[in-house]
Amino acid sequence: MKPLEEAYREVLSAINQTEVIELSVFDAGGLVLSAPVLAPHDVPPFTNSAMDGYAVRAVDIANAPVRLPILEDVAAGHVARGVLAPRAAIKIMTGAPLPEGADTVVRVEDTVGVADFVEILVPASYGSAVREAGGDISTGDLVFPEGERLTARHLAVLASLGVQPLVRRRPRVGIISTGDEVLPPDSSTLKSGQIRDTNRPILHGLLSELGVAVMDYGIVKDDAELLRSVIERAANENDAIFTSGGVSMGEYDLVKQVLTQLGGVDLWRVAIQPAKPFAFGLVQGVPLFGLPGNPVSVAVAFEQFARPALLHMMGTSTLFRPRVTGILSESVSTDPDKTVFLRAVAEWGAGGWTASLSGGQSSNVLTALARGNCFAVVERGRGDVPCGEVIELEMFTWPEGRTLEEAEAGTHV
Numbered sequence: 001m002k003p004l005e006e007a008y009r010e011v012l013s014a015i016n017q018t019e020v021i022e023l024s025v026f027d028a029g030g031l032v033l034s035a036p037v038l039a040p041h042d043v044p045p046f047t048n049s050a051m052d053g054y055a056v057r058a059v060d061i062a063n064a065p066v067r068l069p070i071l072e073d074v075a076a077g078h079v080a081r082g083v084l085a086p087r088a089a090i091k092i093m094t095g096a097p098l099p100e101g102a103d104t105v106v107r108v109e110d111t112v113g114v115a116d117f118v119e120i121l122v123p124a125s126y127g128s129a130v131r132e133a134g135g136d137i138s139t140g141d142l143v144f145p146e147g148e149r150l151t152a153r154h155l156a157v158l159a160s161l162g163v164q165p166l167v168r169r170r171p172r173v174g175i176i177s178t179g180d181e182v183l184p185p186d187s188s189t190l191k192s193g194q195i196r197d198t199n200r201p202i203l204h205g206l207l208s209e210l211g212v213a214v215m216d217y218g219i220v221k222d223d224a225e226l227l228r229s230v231i232e233r234a235a236n237e238n239d240a241i242f243t244s245g246g247v248s249m250g251e252y253d254l255v256k257q258v259l260t261q262l263g264g265v266d267l268w269r270v271a272i273q274p275a276k277p278f279a280f281g282l283v284q285g286v287p288l289f290g291l292p293g294n295p296v297s298v299a300v301a302f303e304q305f306a307r308p309a310l311l312h313m314m315g316t317s318t319l320f321r322p323r324v325t326g327i328l329s330e331s332v333s334t335d336p337d338k339t340v341f342l343r344a345v346a347e348w349g350a351g352g353w354t355a356s357l358s359g360g361q362s363s364n365v366l367t368a369l370a371r372g373n374c375f376a377v378v379e380r381g382r383g384d385v386p387c388g389e390v391i392e393l394e395m396f397t398w399p400e401g402r403t404l405e406e407a408e409a410g411t412h413v
Contacts (some may be wrong), residue, residue: 001271003380004339005408007305011280012319012404015287015309018169018239025155030211033150037143042134043062043160047098050129054089054111054118055080055102058126067119074099081146089118098130105129137161147316149400168315174215174234175203178245178255179293180222198295198366199244206302213312228258235284239313242306242337245293247279255279255290265290271380273338274363275301294363300341300375303396311400321394322401323412326353328376328391336383341375343368346393357391373397 002010020034028408050057051233068089074080076095084090084101091113092098092105103371104124112119138142143161158165171314182197190196197219207214217234234241246255246269256279256389259265265281265288274297276287279290289306291298308319327345334340343365344355355376359368379384385391392412402411 001269001276001337004270004272004304007270007278007280008308008404008407009391011287011305011309012312014225014280014282015240015312017313017315018171020166021169022164022166024164027156027158028158028165028167030148030151031165031170032311033144033146033148033165033167034315035166036146037158037161037163038164039137039139039141039143039161040163041139041161043137043157044131044133044135047133048131049092049094049096049098049105050131051105051107053092053095053105053107053129053326054120055084055085055092055099055105055336056089056120056124057086057102058085058104058124058128061104061106061123064120064123067117070113070116070118078140089120091118099221103127103130120132132344147318149311149314149316149318168313171212171239171310171313172215173207173212173310174217174238175200175207176217176230176234176241176243177219178222178227178243179219182219182245184219199291199293199298202295202299203242203244203291203302206299207310209308209316210307222254224258225256227254228261231258231283231288235286235288238286238351240306240310241283241286241288242291242302243279243288244291244298246253247290247292257346259283259288259290271338272300272304273340274336275304276338278305280305292363296343296363296369299369303375303394304341307400308404316400318400319404320400320402320407321396322398323392323394323410324353325378325412326355326376326393327351328385328387328389329354329356331385331387332357332376332378333384334378334382336381339380340378341394342378343372344374344376344393346374346395347373353389353393 041206051354071088073091074096075093079097084099090099106124110122177197177200183194185196204214217230221228241256262283268278270278277292291301311319343358345358346353346355358372375394
C-alpha cells in the first residue's frame with residue numbers, strides 16, 4: 001500500500017495552477033491573491049467623525065457644561081463650508097470629514113441642542129470620537145501578501161481601497177457518480193438494492209465551500225462506453241474531475257476499467273482507512289480523482305487529496321486543515337498498517353482538547369460525519385489507542401492551516 005505522505009506528494013506534483021486574472025471584489029471570494037496588495041491611499045482617506053454629535057475644540061469644553069453657538073451642519077458625504085471658530089460648534093454626522101479647527105467630537109447623547117446653540121453637558125478629551133486619516137491603513141502599507149485566500153472580510157478591505165485583486169482563476173470541477181444501484185437524491189421510493197446518491201451532494205457542498213465552480217454530470221449507469229464518453233466530455237470542460245464509486249477490485253468496477261483504457265490514471269491502494277481504494281491521474285491533461293463509493297470514504301479522500309490539490313491549483317501553499325492534539329475519551333482499536341481517520345467531536349476545556357467518537361465508524365455511516373467536527377487521526381503503526389491517550393485531531397470545520405511540508409512533519413496549531 002502507498003503511504004499517505006507519498007500519495008500527497010504525487011497528487012500535488014501533478015497539479016498545475018490556473019491562470020492569473022483581475023476580478024472585482026464581488027467575484028473574487030474564496031480565490032487566492034497572485035500578487036501582494038499595497039495600499040494606494042490611507043484608510044480612512046480623511047479624518048472623520050466616529051459618531052453623530054458636535055465637532056468642537058477640546059479646550060473649549062474643558063469646563064463643561066458650556067453653551068456654544070452652532071455654526072453649521074455637516075452630513076456624511078459633505079464638508080464644512082468654513083473653519084471652526086474658537087468657542088463654537090459644528091453639528092456633524094458619523095463619517096463626515098472633521099472640520100478644520102476641530103479636534104474632538106462630543107456625542108449627541110451628551111448634549112442638548114436649542115435653536116442655534118448646543119449645551120455640552122460633559123467634557124470630552126482631545127481626539128474623542130475622531131477617526132484619523134490612515135488610522136487603519138497607511139499609503140504604501142502591505143495589506144495582504146501574495147498567496148492570501150480572500151474571505152468576505154478580505155474583500156471588504158479591498159473594497160475600501162478601490163482595489164480589484166489579481167487572483168488565479170476559479171477552477172471548474174466536474175463531478176460524476178456511478179452505478180446501476182444509484183438513484184437521484186430526490187427519488188421518492190427505492191426498490192430493493194437501490195440507494196440514493198449521497199456522493200454528488202457531499203462533493204457539491206465541499207467544492208462550493210472551497211469556492212470552485214461545480215459542473216454536475218449526474219449519475220452514470222454501469223455502461224463502460226457511456227462512462228468513457230462522459231469522462232472525456234468532462235475533461236474537455238473542466239480543470240479537474242471527480243468520480244465516485246467503481247474503483248475497487250470487483251469485476252463491475254467500471255471506473256477502474258475505463259480509466260485503464262484512457263491511460264495516465266493509476267489505481268492506488270493508499271494506506272488509509274477509510275478511502276483505501278483511490279484512483280488518480282490525468283485524462284487529456286486534466287487531473288481525475290477516482291473516489292471510493294462509500295460516502296465517508298469520499299469525504300476523507302476529498303479532505304486528504306482533493307481539497308489540497310484544488311487549493312494548490314488556486315495558488316496558495318496553505319493546503320491542509322489544522323491539527324491539534326487532544327485526549328481520546330474512549331479506547332479504539334484500528335489497523336496498524338493504515339493511517340485511520342475516525343469521525344469525532346472535539347471539545348475544549350480547562351485541560352485542553354478532548355475528543356470522543358461521533359458515532360459508528362463504518363464508511364457508510366454518514367451521521368457520524370455530520371455530527372463530528374474533526375478526524376481523530378491514528379497514525380500508521382499505532383493501531384490501538386487506549387482511553388486517555390493523546391491523539392491528533394484534524395479540524396475539518398476550520399480553514400486550512402498547514403503546508404505540505406508541515407503536514408509531512410506533523411506540525412500542529
